Amino acid sequence: MGERIRLFDWTTNPLGPPESWPQSLRSALSICLYSSFPTAIYWGPDFRLLYNDAWSVIPGERHPWALGRPAKEVWSDIWHVVGPQFENVVATGEGFSTYDEMLPMVRGGGQQETYWNYSISPIRGEDGKVAGIFNQGNETTQIVLARRNAQQEIARLSLMFEQAPGATAILRGARHVFEIANPAYLQLVGRNDILGKSVDQALPEVASQGFIELLDTVYQSGEPYAGRAIPVVLDRNGISEQRHLDFVFQPISVGAGDRYGIFVQATDVTDTIRAVAALRESEERYQAIVNSIDQMIWSTLPDGYHDYYNDRWYEYTGVPKGSTDGEAWNGMFHPDDQERAWKVWRHSLATGEPYHIEYRLRHRSGEYRWVIGRAQCIRNEAGEIIRWYGTCTDLHDLKMAEEARQLLMQELNHRVKNLFSLFSAMVSMTGRSTNTTAEMSAALKERLQALSRAHDLVRIGAADSMPAHSVLLIHLAEQILAPHLSDAQHGKVSLTGPEILLGEKSASAMALILHELATNAIKYGALGHADGKVIIGWEFAGDVLVLTWSESNVSAAIAKPTSTGFGSRLIKSAVEGQLGGKVDIVWKPSGAQVRLQLSRARLRD
Structure with missing residues (x-):
């Protein structure tokens, strides 16, 4: 300048x-x-x-x-x-x-x-x-x-300290003298005369609970301590009661590490602890109830996300816990039922209407069993769906019994018609092959007796009082086929295969199958022609019995049926439902070619 x-x-x-x-x-x-x-x-x-x-x-x-x-x-x-x-x-x-x-x-x-x-x-x-x-x-x-801001900050902090919902205090010196305590802290300990007093003087009941030693450790080490849900007995307003506290002891230092005291912050979590305990008890009661009934119970979020199954679900399906959460549950259904089940479930999610459907669910054994699924939504006060609760009930045995009853009624009707038709054919065939009335009477008597024996073997839904028995497959085949064949036709059927013992249920099913195949062969197939023949063979392929029925004739081409008759449906039902297998029927000009694959384990039933 x-x-x-x-x-x-x-x-x-x-x-x-x-x-x-x-x-x-x-x-x-x-x-x-x-x-x-x-x-x-x-x-x-x-x-x-x-x-x-x-x-x-x-x-x-x-x-x-x-x-x-x-x-x-x-x-x-x-x-x-x-x-x-x-x-x-x-x-x-x-x-x-x-x-x-x-x-x-x-x-x-x-x-x-x-x-x-x-x-x-x-x-x-x-x-x-x-x-x-x-x-x-x-x-x-x-x-x-800066000074003004600092004063404002101090005033703000002081106001916050006073109005803080959490209990806070500052303890001064090695004797832990209360220097500051906000109203929330005074309310927590149930007294107002603690300022200027040491902790053991102001709150003598905590001395025997280890808190003085804990404060000493924090003050001397300079290391903070945090407690979670710690039980503390306090004499509050003259009444001794236990509270649970979350608290922090934070050492306060001034200068170069000089210890000033300890900052204390505490939150009374007693009500929370009690609520959690009550919730846990309620959850345990709920689990005890839902896991003590036979039904499978499940629950989903409002969008249909499955997040809960009871123990019965996992016991029934055999899958690991959590593996069917979300949308994975649909994979447990029979492939033929999955799309239908999804459609019904999506409709319920969109409309809030009750869910109700029957479908086949995979059992832990690997078998698909019929169950009935039901679900209801829960709504809040605003009418919004907040959860879905549902059940699955196994009705497989009931459904199978009902199907068996219906099948029995149809079978009885079908069999009576067949018996009349068969008897008419037997009379006709016998009449053509005999020369005298006596000879015709004897032949008819023999065939009717064979038919009666076969009828005993193919009874469906027999009474429990009937004695259980077993029969060799070859003997069963001979007895079932005998009423259908005249003396001249016996050479037209050949039976080949190992000895296989059939249980009562499997024998009834097999008798029904052979009877229907024989009836169809006489009505529509190779045995209805003079040169017609049938070869019946069976053998094991691992755990599967493969039985073939092969018809042949050269005098006339046999036309494939234009529709599936009751007899074919009866065969399919017996194979899949009672013998745990599958059936393939192919119609050739020479006659029907049938291949049965049957569960070896089911043959003993």
């Missing part, structure tokens, strides 16, 4: 050239320019401004324009504050100082709140009168605002 002052054009300035300045101004300016502290000189009746480099930052964008100009012009924005101060120093000859003075300066085009420490002292001229002012000072805006 000394160079700038020397080069300044003072010829038109009221101060005049520097060589004409009085010695008092020269001396003051010398002190100003050589000072490292922000310093300014205001000289003359209008306080013309001179200043050093350290002070040049104070006027900001007004530097260097402010050099040599009147103070009132330079500080027009704050002159209402500093102007009277300047005038008073000149009038009284006494200096003035102030600290953290707020001066509303204009900076960057806008008025700002600024704070300053500064002093103004009189400079006397050669005549002893005050000719100017010596000014030193520095800005304290950041310090003042």
Whole structure:
């Protein structure tokens, strides 16, 4: 600034050239320019401004324009504050100082709140009168605002401390004296006279519960401690009761590791602990109930996501727990039922209507068993679905019994018709092959007796009082086929295969199958022609019995039936339902070609 002052054009300035300045101004300016502290000189009746480099930052964008100009012009924005101060120093000859003075300066085009420490002292001229002012000072805006923010933060924290819902306190020193405790803490311990007292004095009941030793450890080690749902016995308002607390003991240090005390924060979780215990007990009761009934129970989210199955589901299906969550449940259904089940379930999810369907579910044995599925939705007060609860009930045996009953009724009707038809054919065939009435009577008697024996073997749904028995497959075949063949036709059927013993149920099913095949062969197939033949063979392929029925004739082409008759459906039902197998029937011009694959294990039933 000394160079700038020397080069300044003072010829038109009221101060005049520097060589004409009085010695008092020269001396003051010398002190100003050589000072490292922000310093300014205001000289003359209008306080013309001179200043050093350290002070040049104070006027900001007004530097260097402010050099040599009147103070009132330079500080027009704050002159209402500093102007009277300047005038008073000149009038009284006494200096003035102030600290953290707020001066509303204009900076960057806008008025700002600024704070300053500064002093103004009189400079006397050669005549002893005050000719100017010596000014030193520095800005304290950041310090003042930081102090203000800190005070506001302290006030805010104090308010938060008082209003905090959690119980908080500060313990001072090694004796753990209560210095601060907010209302929530006083309410927790059930007393108000704890400030200034040590913990063992204010809360003597906790001393024997190990908390004093725990506080000592935290204070000495400087390591915090957190407790979760810790049971504490407190004498609250004269009543001893156990509460469960979550708490933190946080050591407080000042300076270089000097321990001040411990910050305590605690939350009473007694109600939560009790609620959790009640919920656990309720859940245990619920699980005991849902797992004690025979039905499979399941539940889903509103969107149909399966997230719960009871133990019966896993026992029944044999799948690992959790493996059918989400949409994986549909994979447990028979492939033929999956799309139908999905369609019904999606409809219920979309409409909220009850879910009700019968489908085949894979049992742990690998067998698909019929079950009935039901579900109801639960809605909230707004009518929104919040959950689905459903059941699965095994009705396989009931359904099979009903199917067997229906089948029996149809079979009885079918068999009676066949018996009349068979008897008519037997009379006709016998009449053509005998010469006398006596001979015809004897032949018919033999065939009717064979038919009676076969009928005993093919009875369906026999009473439990009937004795169980077994029969060789070849003997069964002979007895079943005998009523259908005349003496001349016996050579048309050949039977080949190992000895296989059939249980009562499998014998009845097999007798039914052979009877239907023989009846069809006489009515529509090879045995209805003079040169027709049937080869029946069987053999084991691992755990499967393969039985073939092969018809042949050359006199006439046999047409394939245009529709599936009751006899064919009866055969399919017996093979799949009673013998756990499958049947393939192919019609050729020579006659029917039938292949049965039967479960070896089922043959013993």
